[in-house]
Amino acid sequence: MSTLHDRAKRLTSAAAYAGSIACAVVIVGVLLLVLADLVRRGAGGLSWAFFAADAQGEPAGMRHAIEGTLILVALASAVGVPTGVLAGVYLSEYSKERWLATPVRFTADVLAGVPSIVVGILGYELLVVPLTGYSAWAGAAGLAFIMIPIVARTTEEMLRLVPHSYREASIALGGTKSQTILRVVLPGASGSIVTGIILALARIAGETAPLLFTILGASMITRDPSKPFPALTHQIYVWANSPDPSRRDMAFAGMLVLIAVVFAISLGIRLTVARAQRRR
């Protein structure tokens, strides 16, 4: 009897083992299928004009949108990176001030989960309505809103990995708190903080929802941040809804560019981390 029972147990186990492999195969398969479709469709829309012309050109391109995204990301990180890093330093180095540090950490976690469409509505209420209207300022503020909690929490975690003995050594040599933070702690974690910032940049470059109600979009190259502004994701969304097939091809090509950037960043980080681990 017990052997029969054993055999049943072993069969169940083998089935579960196979099941877990099947789950992984299905997930990887579906995701690769999605990726392959996107790459195939996107490659068809890529051309010289795509990078050289704006939406009004003949043939049309996405240069205005690519530049728009670069400017928006630059504006957002001008505010988001320093604020996020400083908040991260506070969470790690001033964590004795529990009355402020604990709620701030909790808030940063909560903010990281706010749906991005809600951030777009906040941008509209806070900056588009009281000011003169749709602008790159409002869009960049929305992106910074998304960026700050991510950068703050990554910075905190990376600073916590710096050994405590470094801080003690710095203080023992007569370093003040600010000297210890600026010359010892931050440089000790700078590589991984930069990695975190790059990931946050990739994330906000791919955001659409916060831009829907803040930048409005534009069909040519714009440099004035107080005017309606183009962005890659926004243009992709508009053209994906277009009845014109050539516009839709262009939307897929734009998406392929974004995906390629994300892939390059992921791969780059992966390789750097692997090399750093091997050296250790």
Place this chain on the structure above:
Amino acid sequence: MSRGTTAPTPPGPADPGQTGGTPLKLRLGVVSGDLALGLLCRGAAALVLLMLVALVGLLGHAALPSLRAFGADYFTSAEWRPNELTRPLRGPDGRVVVVDGERQTETLPPRFGALPVIYGTVATSLIALVFAVPLSLGAALFLVRVAPRWRAAAPVAFLIEFLAAIPSLAYGMWGAFVLVPFLGRHVEPLVFRALGDVTWLKFLFYRDNPVTGQSIRIPLEGRDMMAGGLILAIMILPIVTAVARDVLRAVPRSQIEGSLALGATWWQSSRAMLRYGRAGLFGAVMLGLARAAGETMAVTLVVGNRVEIVPSPFASIQTMASLLANQFNDPVTEVHRSALIGVALILLVISLLFNIVARSLVVGGQSRTALSD
């Protein structure tokens, strides 16, 4: 932590006495450096708090007029109608009232009930969980207990993390141009042929006409709740898998080795592992749920965008997020705008709740395992 270092002799941190021998100017510079950095860091931290306060406060303030105007009706009405509706006036017998040979009409004021979009969000998120959670848990087990033997863990993990970083708009476009036509042309007609004649499944394929009350076929076009749920499932697969893997990896080895030493099979020890990490795994699911409920771009492109409650997965619907994406850009009236911000507020509160529960579970689970190590 670091055993080699003995505590340095005082002075303590930031003791100005340490710089006693230096000129006053330098000392002032050092002290003000501490002060400045402290102020900057506290300012940045306070700004994070302020961001949440501004978010809740401003949205609450802007949503108040509509909440006050519609009251409980806002949460219980299934009608979302930004415009006035003029329709033939019907008498108590259901016939159109005719006076002097002319049909009489009645005009209904705009009405804003959030129930249909709440329903849409809940339904698509649940469909997403049904498909994604079993697959993700299975794959997480694979990554922790099978893949390391084949050296497959790193490449699979890379792929999953990369796909989690792809913009959600990409999934939406794939859904709109690949998944929706596939569902509409192949899957749904097949389902109808197989189940269309079953009496108790009529609700899947038929709905009541809102005006005449007659039963009509739901057009099987693929732009529906099912498409929304499936695309959300694909989108949350990477995040749920990644978090579940981290949770399972944090289960102490001794737990597994102990059960294996007692003669447990692979599945029995895996079940012990899942049971040990159940709080964290539940947190992973909640994170996926929060992601699904707040997702905008992917859903907007595939759900058909009709604000109504039809209890069939093949009917077009609208979620809270997709309603905002579709209507907030040009609201008909101020009340309409206020009502939309009310929807944003509900969405915000729901996702905050999910996130808080998820974080406390995942973090709690990990710290517990860290203690027992």
